[in-house]
Amino acid sequence: MTAIRRGTLVPWIFVAGMGIVVLVNAGMVTAALSTYSGLAHPDAFGRGIAYNKVLDALETQERLGWQVGIDLGAAGALGQRVITVTLTDREGRSLTGGKVAARFVRPVEKVGVVEVDLAEGMIGRYAGEVVLPARGQWDVRVLVERAGERVEARQRVFAK
Secondary structure: OOOOOHHHHHHHHHHHHHHHHHHHHHHHHHHHHHOOOOOOOOOHHHHHHOHHHHHHHHHHHHHHOOEEEEEEOOOOOOOEEEEEEEEEOOOOOEOOOOEEEEEEEOOOOOOOOEEEEEEEOOOOEEEEEEEOOOOEEEEEEEEEEEOOEEEEEEEEEEEO
């Protein structure tokens, strides 16, 4: 029986080590390519290009001074909830005659978008009924149009 010389085993140890590194890297590349793409929006580039519109909308909202209050009521027997939006001016006076719509989006999963148009009830208060398909966190985007002006408000709500 011949003994293996130590000098001939060392190169094979390096080859085996590099093979392990290549296998681990291949597994990590496969996992990275098959999971989350990293895109938060399908047209992220287009949204970035149109960012000046966002800045213009913020400037309009600041100039108008409208305050938008959002309240989501508790669920009823059939899962319906009442969303109430209060619209006031800079001095706190109620604003009437607006067209108000709310859009609910789930921030952590793709359940779908729920949209509801709100009707003016009491002066400066707009309400509508909505049925959300899941409990938990929702991002509410309220769009107010009044006298040719447009304001948007966002708030995260928790539906119990």
